[in-house]
Amino acid sequence: xxxxxxxxxxxxxxxxxxxxxxxxxxxxxxxxxxxxxxxxxxxxxxxxxxxxxxxxxxxxxxxxxxxxxxxxxxxxxxxxxxxxxxxxxxxxxxxxxxxxxxxxxxxxxxxxxxxxxxxxxxxxxxxxxxxxxxxxxxxxxxxxxxxxxxxxxxxxxxxxxxxxxxxxxx
Numbered sequence: 246x247x248x249x250x251x252x253x254x255x256x257x258x259x260x261x262x263x264x265x266x267x268x269x270x271x272x273x274x275x276x277x278x279x280x281x282x283x284x285x286x287x288x289x290x291x292x293x294x295x296x297x298x299x300x301x302x303x304x305x306x307x308x309x310x311x312x313x314x315x316x317x318x319x320x321x322x323x324x325x326x327x328x329x330x331x332x333x334x335x336x337x338x339x340x341x342x343x344x345x346x347x348x349x350x351x352x353x354x355x356x357x358x359x360x361x362x363x364x365x366x367x368x369x370x371x372x373x374x375x376x377x378x379x380x381x382x383x384x385x386x387x388x389x390x391x392x393x394x395x396x397x398x399x400x401x402x403x404x405x406x407x408x409x410x411x412x413x414x415x
Contacts, residue, residue, distance in 0.1 A: 253292075257310075265314055268312075270319050274287075274323060274352075278328045282303070282305055284327065284337070285302050309345075310346075311346060316351065319351065325352035325409070350410055368386070
């Protein structure tokens with residue numbers, strides 16, 4: 246797990262990142278439909294000494310990575326969105342990670358609530374790690390669990406996240 250100042254753009258490019266099974270980005274996704282090349286993920290913008298650094302993982306960075314991991318989770322707002330380009334499809338972070346070799350990506354279709362997302366992700370990982378569910382089944386169970394609770398009943402809280410890629414295998 247990488248937190249705080251270590252959650253940086255540089256860390257994403259360190260050798261061995263591709264050896265992980267799951268990469269989880271709990272941060273802001275920025276989607277620019279006018280200029281998709283500006284789409285990316287915001288990571289730590291400062292080092293531990295307060296010095297500014299480039300902390301933005303751009304879409305072209307993702308496309309140029311070799312990332313054959315089982316799952317990338319983008320638990321930030323609107324992380325599944327992108328620009329629809331005729332003849333190309335959706336230019337997005339999801340597509341970038343799939344192009345980089347990731348088997349599946351969980352991402353959101355709209356702005357998400359931080360607390361609800363934390364609850365959803367906790368249940369999602371519990372489903373995979375404790376109950377042995379596939380990512381698609383774990384996401385479904387997590388969403389149903391939130392939907393069953395009065396506080397999180399509205400689809401805004403649980404329906405934003407979708408899984409793209411390989412649905413059925415572990």
